[in-house]
Structures are given as C-alpha cells and as structure tokens.
Amino acid sequence: MEKNKFINPNPYYSKTDKQKLNVPDEEWKKILSPSLYAVAREAATESPFSGKYNDFDSLGMYFCAVCGNALFRSDSKFFSSCGWPSFFREEKGSVLYKRDLSHGRERTEVLCGRCQSHLGHVFHDGPPPTGVRFCMNSVSLDFEPSADLE
Numbered sequence: 001m002e003k004n005k006f007i008n009p010n011p012y013y014s015k016t017d018k019q020k021l022n023v024p025d026e027e028w029k030k031i032l033s034p035s036l037y038a039v040a041r042e043a044a045t046e047s048p049f050s051g052k053y054n055d056f057d058s059l060g061m062y063f064c065a066v067c068g069n070a071l072f073r074s075d076s077k078f079f080s081s082c083g084w085p086s087f088f089r090e091e092k093g094s095v096l097y098k099r100d101l102s103h104g105r106e107r108t109e110v111l112c113g114r115c116q117s118h119l120g121h122v123f124h125d126g127p128p129p130t131g132v133r134f135c136m137n138s139v140s141l142d143f144e145p146s147a148d149l150e
C-alpha cells in the first residue's frame with residue numbers, strides 16, 4: 001500500500017478480509033491523507049492526466065486504496081483518452097453503484113463494495129466485450145504487480 005495515503009495507521013485495510021465496513025467519515029478523516037479523503041469520502045475528482053495509473057500498463061491487481069478490496073485486474077484495463085485509468089470489467093461483486101445527479105447530469109457513481117468509498121464513475125462507452133468504461137481516480141487505487149495476471 002502507498003505510504004503517503006494514510007496519516008495514521010489504518011486498521012481497516014486488508015487484502016483478505018471481505019467483511020463489509022461501516023466506518024464513519026470522522027474516523028476516516030483521522031486516517032486518510034487529505035487528498036485521498038477528498039476523493040474517497042467527498043467524491044472529489046482528481047485532475048485528468050494527473051493520476052499515476054492513467055498512463056500505466058503493468059501486470060497486476062488494483063485494490064481499493066482505502067480498505068484493500070480487490071477491484072480490477074490489469075487485463076481489464078484499457079487505454080482511454082479520458083485522462084483517468086479506465087477498465088472494462090470489475091472484479092465480480094467488488095463495487096456498488098449509485099445514481100449521481102450532481103453537476104447537472106445523470107451519471108452512475110462507483111463505490112467500493114467493502115468500505116463504500118468513492119472510486120469514480122461508470123459509462124456505457126467502453127470497448128468490447130462489456131461496452132462499459134469504469135473511469136477511476138488513481139488516488140482511489142493501490143496497485144500490486146503480479147506476473148500471473150495478464
């Protein structure tokens with residue numbers, strides 16, 4: 001996990017524990033760095049082309065930066081010109097969806113299924129085979145390299 005993502009030890013972070021978390025924002029505020037808190041708990045969006053996983057294609061697994069939940073495999077990542085890391089398929093059951101009417105348009109917000117942190121949005125303009133594009137914030141993701149994943 002990224003060292004600078006937490007300002008205090010994060011007892012909730014686990015790549016093996018699947019139990020759902022219900023941690024209040026006041027508690028997350030004591031743990032998460034201000035930049036991660038802004039995206040994960042206040043649904044801020046990082047600037048396009050600024051995130052470290054936008055132009056990045058190593059083999060491995062992407063996890064929720066807040067809680068360690070496995071979200072995406074590198075073989076579901078694709079190059080998108082939108083400026084944020086994009087995936088066409090999530091790990092089954094790893095995320096939640098919420099209707100988002102902010103900024104005067106209707107979008108579908110994507111939340112971590114374990115800790116309900118904001119990850120980004122999903123759009124229906126992705127490539128085959130799914131036709132969806134998970135448009136994620138790099139700051140919401142942790143990457144772990146793995147040679148076993150394509």
Ligand SMILES: [Zn+2]
Pocket residue numbers: 064065066067068069112113114115116117
């Ligand atoms: Zn999470």
